[in-house]
Amino acid sequence: MTTTPISKLHETFLKGEFAVTGECGPPRGADMNVITKKGELLRGCVDAVNVTDNQTAIVRMSSIAASKHLLDMGLEPVMQMVCRDRNRIAIQSDILGAYSLGIRNILCLSGDHQSFGSQPDALNVFDIDSMNLIRTVRDMRDTGKDMSGFELKEAPKMFIGAAANPFADPFEYRVLRLGKKIDAGVDFIQTQCIFNMERFKEWVRLAKEEGLTERVYIMGGVTPIKTLGMATYMKNKVAGMDVPDTIIKRLSGVPKEKQGEEGMKICLETIEELKSMKGVHGVHIMAIEAEEKVKEIVEGSGLRN
Amino acid sequence: MIVGQQKPIEEIKKMVKPYKKLLILGCGTCVKTCFAGGEDETAALASALRMTFKIDGQSVEISQQTVERQCENEFIQEAAKKIGDNEAVLSMACGAGVQAIARRFPKSPVYPALNTTFLGVQESQGVFTEECLGCGNCGLGVFGAICPVTRCSKKLLNGPCGGSQKGKCEVNPETECAWQLIIDRLTALGQLNNLRTYIPPKNWKTSHSGGPRKLVREDHIL
Numbered sequence: 001m002t003t004t005p006i007s008k009l010h011e012t013f014l015k016g017e018f019a020v021t022g023e024c025g026p027p028r029g030a031d032m033n034v035i036t037k038k039g040e041l042l043r044g045c046v047d048a049v050n051v052t053d054n055q056t057a058i059v060r061m062s063s064i065a066a067s068k069h070l071l072d073m074g075l076e077p078v079m080q081m082v083c084r085d086r087n088r089i090a091i092q093s094d095i096l097g098a099y100s101l102g103i104r105n106i107l108c109l110s111g112d113h114q115s116f117g118s119q120p121d122a123l124n125v126f127d128i129d130s131m132n133l134i135r136t137v138r139d140m141r142d143t144g145k146d147m148s149g150f151e152l153k154e155a156p157k158m159f160i161g162a163a164a165n166p167f168a169d170p171f172e173y174r175v176l177r178l179g180k181k182i183d184a185g186v187d188f189i190q191t192q193c194i195f196n197m198e199r200f201k202e203w204v205r206l207a208k209e210e211g212l213t214e215r216v217y218i219m220g221g222v223t224p225i226k227t228l229g230m231a232t233y234m235k236n237k238v239a240g241m242d243v244p245d246t247i248i249k250r251l252s253g254v255p256k257e258k259q260g261e262e263g264m265k266i267c268l269e270t271i272e273e274l275k276s277m278k279g280v281h282g283v284h285i286m287a288i289e290a291e292e293k294v295k296e297i298v299e300g301s302g303l304r305n
Numbered sequence: 306m307i308v309g310q311q312k313p314i315e316e317i318k319k320m321v322k323p324y325k326k327l328l329i330l331g332c333g334t335c336v337k338t339c340f341a342g343g344e345d346e347t348a349a350l351a352s353a354l355r356m357t358f359k360i361d362g363q364s365v366e367i368s369q370q371t372v373e374r375q376c377e378n379e380f381i382q383e384a385a386k387k388i389g390d391n392e393a394v395l396s397m398a399c400g401a402g403v404q405a406i407a408r409r410f411p412k413s414p415v416y417p418a419l420n421t422t423f424l425g426v427q428e429s430q431g432v433f434t435e436e437c438l439g440c441g442n443c444g445l446g447v448f449g450a451i452c453p454v455t456r457c458s459k460k461l462l463n464g465p466c467g468g469s470q471k472g473k474c475e476v477n478p479e480t481e482c483a484w485q486l487i488i489d490r491l492t493a494l495g496q497l498n499n500l501r502t503y504i505p506p507k508n509w510k511t512s513h514s515g516g517p518r519k520l521v522r523e524d525h526i527l
Contacts, residue, residue: 084459088506110459110466113476124459128506131463135503147506165467170488176501177464183503192467239468239475 006159007104008076009048012282013188013217018275019282020303021078021190021219022046022294024070026061035061035069041291045298048076048105050190050284054085057117064094068101078161079103082111087127088136092146095137099156107161107190108133131184134162138185160185164218165192166203167242175206178216188217190284193234194270196242204279213279220274223286224293225263228252264296271301306335306426307399308433309342309419314353320416321354321395324365328391329354329418330384330406331371332398339433341419342397344371350397350418375402381409388413441511441518447499449490454507456483462504 005011012019022042027034042049049070053063067077079098086094095106110130114122128136136147137160144155162181166174178189194200200220207213225231228251235243247266254262274280283303287293298304311317321327329351337343351369358365370387372380375398388394388406393414396403399421407415423435438455444462445452454460458476465484468475472485491497509515 110461113458113468115458115476126460127509129459129461129463130466131461131503132506163467168465168467169469169471169482170465170485173464173484173488173500180463180501180503239470240466 006157007048009078009105010159010187012047018303019048019217019219020046020298021048021050021282021284022291023050023052023284023286023288024066024077024291025052025055025288026063026066028058028060030061032061032066032069035066036073038291039070039073039075042294043073043075045294045304046285047282048078050078050080050107053080053082053109053111054117055080055112057084057112057114057119057122059118064098064101064103067098067103071102076105077103078105078107080107080109081133082109083126083128083130083133084111084114084124087125088147091128091133092136092140095140095156095158096152099158104157104159105161106137106158107163108137108186109163130162131180134160134181134184134186142185159187161188161190162186163192164189165240166194166200167192167196168240171199171203174203175210175212178207179210179212182212182216186216188219188281190219191221192240193221193223193286194274195234195247195266196244197270197273199242201277204277208279217281218279219282219284220270220277220280221284221286222267222270222274222297223288224260224267224290224297225251226260226290227256227263228259231263264293264300267297268301271297271303275301275303306338306424307401308339308422308425308435309336309399310339310422311341311346311350311397311419312417314350314357317350317395317416317418318354318357321365321393322363324392324414326366326391327354327368327393327395328384328387329367329369329395330375330388330397331369332375332396332402333371333373336397336399336402336419337371339427340431342399347371347397350395371397376405378405378409381405385410438512440507440509441515442508444504444507447502447504448487449494449496449499451483451487451490453483453487456481456486460507462507464500 024038051063051067054060063079067079070077108130114124137158141157164178231243231251234241251259271283274283285294329347331347332342347369351367355367370384372383374380388410395416395418396406397418403417424437425433425435428434458474469482474480474482
């Protein structure tokens with residue numbers, strides 16, 4: 001890992017600080033005010049803001065454009081990029097364009113399958129997978145060449161992130177896959193939302209055993225649960241989510257109007273554990289369409305004053 | 306085999322409506338095996354069409370024939386007389402067969418009675434699954450003979466996505482996660498370390514992405 005900071009987020013890690021990232025979903029429309037409003041709610045709360053790339057395969061303002069709007073407000077974006085909608089030509093072109101706009105962080109993802117979205121009739125691409133997307137960004141940065149071996153005039157130097165889901169199956173392979181992503185060139189990892197702390201700890205333990213936590217910055221994902229309904233929906237309907245019965249029990253043990261409070265408590269307890277966990281370097285807060293909660297979370301957890 | 310499925314009768318009717326003399330041409334290889342276009346299905350479709358046209362008060366003379374394979378001239382030839390005797394052909398072959406008939410008989414309108422679905426196997430009686438995309442660059446050797454290009458919904462080459470749960474694919478709970486299958490099989494074979502190997506971007510030039518393909522076997526050209 002390079003010690004010259006590539007981005008502000010990178011600098012935070014280099015200083016040994018516990019990093020905090022949030023999320024900003026671009027609008028289903030061309031109104032940039034949606035971005036600036038969400039950005040204002042996150043200002044001062046986070047080190048960087050993930051900008052999702054047509055998440056759940058629903059057409060939204062592009063992550064590059066939305067990232068640029070955040071940059072213009074003085075916020076640091078983490079531009080998400082999925083392999084679902086672009087072939088390798090478009091991917092490399094978009095990376096060059098994003099860098100030219102001042103974007104310095106990229107999160108490399110496979111992407112939600114289009115069958116979940118609003119246009120399931122679409123053709124998907126998946127020319128390269130997320131592993132090869134990571135490698136492409138790394139090679140462009142470190143060798144200055146594109147995938148064809150062409151020497152780029154001014155290579156894009158991005159701080160490279162990827163996702164990891166310790167809660168998906170097969171569990172044993174999850175650490176091996178993390179290792180592969182690190183070999184491919186990933187600098188930081190954001191995990192799926194943590195509700196099953198035991199399983200997360202076991203994943204970190206195995207990663208540590210393989211020496212992986214020394215080679216990558218890991219950010220644990222958290223989401224404040226708003227209602228019991230939201231928890232059961234995530235448990236039963238969202239692939240790759242692991243919401244244990246203990247969480248469901250806690251939420252059903254309080255009256256409906258107190259469930260949001262209880263969800264917030266769970267979120268803060270999770271962050272507390274993450275802060276002291278060796279091998280974990282930050283937290284990624286996914287308060288989807290509840291950006292105003294982020295301030296409460298970072299203040300409540302003592303991450304920001 | 307190439308797996309196919311008969312189109313809805315209404316769609317077929319609409320295509321062949323203008324004709325008074327129609328030949329339904331079956332194919333006796335792949336689509337016969339998947340119960341879509343062999344002799345039996347040809348006869349059944351002929352009866353169904355006769356009946357529905359009769360109900361509509363439309364007089365159509367329908368004849369039927371099945372050849373061994375509609376993708377080979379040697380077998381297509383057997384149908385030449387009947388094709389000549391009819392105004393149009395309703396082919397029950399895969400898309401390749403339909404086009405082979407059209408190429409051989411430039412004056413006969415040819416219509417597809419099937420949707421060609423995929424290259425697959427009969428997993429159990431009456432259940433067919435897709436196994437091969439015909440990408441022209443087979444990598445099954447690395448993946449324990451289970452193809453992620455075909456059987457992973459995202460064509461992932463370097464391991465399962467975050468949506469693999471209890472062995473199922475997030476896209477459809479009826480679909481097995483190809484990566485779970487690959488990992489299980491390589492574990493059983495003691496070859497799980499295969500999966501530590503980085504798989505580079507796939508070369509799609511040999512697939513349909515490189516344009517329609519042609520294979521020339523000099524050693525077999527007469």
